Amino acid sequence: MLARQRQELILDEVRTTGGVRVSELVERLGVSDMTIRRDIEALAGRGLVTRVHGGATAARSSVDEPGxxxxxxxxxxxxxxxxxxxxxxxxxxxxxxxxxxxxxxxxxxxxxxxxxxxxxxxxxxxxxxxxxxxxxxxxxxxxxxxxxxxxxxxxxxxxxxxxxxxxxxxxxxxxxxxxxxxxxxxxxxxxxxxxxxxxxxxxxxxxxxxxxxxxxxxxxxxxxxxxxxxxxxxxxxxxxxxxxxxxxxxxxxxx
Missing domain, CATH: 3.40.50.1360 (Rossmann fold)
Structure with missing residues (x-):
């Protein structure tokens, strides 16, 4: 799977569930922990997700307040x-x-x-x-x-x-x-x-x-x-x- 394909899958999961964990993605995609972290970093750099300890959540600013x-x-x-x-x-x-x-x-x-x-x-x-x-x-x-x-x-x-x-x-x-x-x-x-x-x-x-x-x-x-x-x-x-x-x-x- 190409990096872009992995990142699209990660982004879809974040948008669906609100967040993903690195450990779950490693098992699911069969790639290394470092590979997933690079993917998340790339998505975060584009403002599409927010990096958190152990994974990523939907992108949000300091003033977002979900209902x-x-x-x-x-x-x-x-x-x-x-x-x-x-x-x-x-x-x-x-x-x-x-x-x-x-x-x-x-x-x-x-x-x-x-x-x-x-x-x-x-x-x-x-x-x-x-x-x-x-x-x-x-x-x-x-x-x-x-x-x-x-x-x-x-x-x-x-x-x-x-x-x-x-x-x-x-x-x-x-x-x-x-x-x-x-x-x-x-x-x-x-x-x-x-x-x-x-x-x-x-x-x-x-x-x-x-x-x-x-x-x-x-x-x-x-x-x-x-x-x-x-x-x-x-x-x-x-x-x-x-x-x-x-x-x-x-x-x-x-x-």
Whole structure:
């Protein structure tokens, strides 16, 4: 297979699934790891994909913000595993804040198994899960604000409400994780609201699958060392694991 043919196949796969891993392409195409990395580098140089640790994702700028539906179909198994591990951090009777996102949406379902929670969220989707779950011993507080493409409620109304709240845990989804930029989002108003969520919490756990590593959004929410726990999946590569373990208090790899 010619290099151009391989690159077209890689690009088709990225566009279909949202991302590819080098190891999977090596096995599928029967070529070396270095050959695949050169192909990805060539595609990235043309602006067609974004290089990430261990593979490539669809090309995106620091201001891209996919809608909830587009993100919901990606990395579903990893998100379910992360949700279960994140819920295990929470004790019965705790107060918990959940940010918006497809991973925190999965976390909301996992929290339905824990009694007597007070849950604060700025996510319409999360509030819907908790309402439909029907637990009478759960108190759900939905923060108001302006709606984003990810169905987050953000802005001065949200920030003002959060400044008066104090929770045991924040379980926060992010757009990207990076050793230098920290935890980021492409939406400035969402970044401000998420920073208010961080300030309201006694402990902060970021919940994000391995594809978020190496992605940098427009605005930083927090640096790696400013969170207590990162809950991700076992697909995270060694370099990323070392960076997180050296910065945050605890790294949880969900399987």
């Amino acid at each position: 909830f539906a587009a993100k919901a179909v990606l990395h579903t198994a990893a998100k379910q595993a992360i949700a279960a591990a994140a819920a295990a951090l929470v004790e019965p009777g705790a107060s918990v804040a959940l940010s918006a996102g497809t991973t925190t949406h999965a976390v909301a379902s996992a929290l339905l198994g824990i009694p007597r929670l007070t849950i604060v969220t700025n996510s319409l989707r999360v509030a819907e899960v908790l309402h439909d779950g029907g637990r009478e011993d759960h108190t759900v507080v939905l923060i108001g604000g302006e709606r984003t493409p990810s169905d987050a409620l953000v802005g001065p109304v949200a920030v003002g409400a959060l400044r008066r709240l104090h929770v045991d845990w924040l379980l926060m989804g992010v757009h990207g994780m990076d050793a230098e930029a920290g935890f980021t989002t492409p939406n400035l108003a969402e970044a401000e609201t998420n920073r208010a969520l961080v300030a309201s919490a006694r402990r902060v756990a970021v919940v994000a699958d391995n594809s978020k590593w190496g992605v940098v959004g427009l605005s930083t929410i927090a640096m790696l060392g400013e969170v207590d726990v990162v809950v991700t999946d076992t697909g995270l590569d060694v370099e990323a694991r070392n960076a997180l373990e050296g910065s945050c208090e605890r790294l949880v790899l969900a399987a």
